[in-house]
Amino acid sequence: MIEYKHFDNDFRYLEISNASVRAKIALQGAHLFHYEHVGEDPLLWLSESSFFETGKVIRGGVPVCWPWFGKHPTNSELPQHGFARSSVWELLGTKEIDEHTSEVILRLHHSSGSLQLWPYKFELLLTITIGQTLSLALTSKNCDTQAFEITAALHSYFAIGNIGNVHVEGLAGKSYFDKVTEQENTQHGNVSISNEVDRIYLKVDYPVSLHDKTRTIHINALGSSSTIVWNPWKENCVSMADMEDDAYKTMLCIEAANAPGDALQLAPGEEHTLTTIISSKSTRP
Numbered sequence: 001m002i003e004y005k006h007f008d009n010d011f012r013y014l015e016i017s018n019a020s021v022r023a024k025i026a027l028q029g030a031h032l033f034h035y036e037h038v039g040e041d042p043l044l045w046l047s048e049s050s051f052f053e054t055g056k057v058i059r060g061g062v063p064v065c066w067p068w069f070g071k072h073p074t075n076s077e078l079p080q081h082g083f084a085r086s087s088v089w090e091l092l093g094t095k096e097i098d099e100h101t102s103e104v105i106l107r108l109h110h111s112s113g114s115l116q117l118w119p120y121k122f123e124l125l126l127t128i129t130i131g132q133t134l135s136l137a138l139t140s141k142n143c144d145t146q147a148f149e150i151t152a153a154l155h156s157y158f159a160i161g162n163i164g165n166v167h168v169e170g171l172a173g174k175s176y177f178d179k180v181t182e183q184e185n186t187q188h189g190n191v192s193i194s195n196e197v198d199r200i201y202l203k204v205d206y207p208v209s210l211h212d213k214t215r216t217i218h219i220n221a222l223g224s225s226s227t228i229v230w231n232p233w234k235e236n237c238v239s240m241a242d243m244e245d246d247a248y249k250t251m252l253c254i255e256a257a258n259a260p261g262d263a264l265q266l267a268p269g270e271e272h273t274l275t276t277i278i279s280s281k282s283t284r285p
């Protein structure tokens, strides 16, 4: 079943439930902010103090960062991670594929507002397939008469038991840009987190796996060769209005991306799809 819902302030979202999963998608940002297998803990993390307000970004789930990832390369006054995550998308269609799988397709295209921030005509489609496996496929189409460059990320926040007990497998030997130290580095072994981590891994061979005490989450991707791993750690949480002070303990972002260093050039009429496919397996004895 797919239903339209809204919060008291009229902030609209879709609630999806089928035999296997429950999910919620805000129309603002085409933002999947809840996903859980029936009877299990949510797979995606959502901040207890997230905003659900027009124009404010939801903290958690899967924000869509587009058409630039991170700070705008030349204009620091433009919004971090682009404007797609704070724009209201149009619901293009929904489908019950089978009793365990639902599909939602949302669309964003250029407007007078977007053209002021980024001077190109585009169409963006996000197809979210909600089943035992979760997939998000973001298709960017150049509808302009000139080529443009984009960076993008499906900024997935994963819910974890405790940051001290998790590790990320699949990135060993990969080069990364460390945004905290602003240095290039190479990953040795698995990634464990014991302080602020903000890294762009390049030339990644998916899948990347997040091992927690009671489950392993596999993150696969297509049309992406970079992965961001982000945990803000304590001081940054304290300074963020939409994160509890200790929120860093229960979340980790692993983002399938076309990050700087892996930017895409799209010629007029050309399109590209960035897909992330997420599955999990319980490791409870």
Ligand code: BG6
Pocket: 057, 070, 080, 081, 155, 179, 198, 199, 228, 230, 255
């Ligand atoms: C990560 C970036 O993807 O997103 C970090 O690598 C950034 O640098 C983080 O701090 C959160 O960004 P925002 O804009 O949602 O606070």
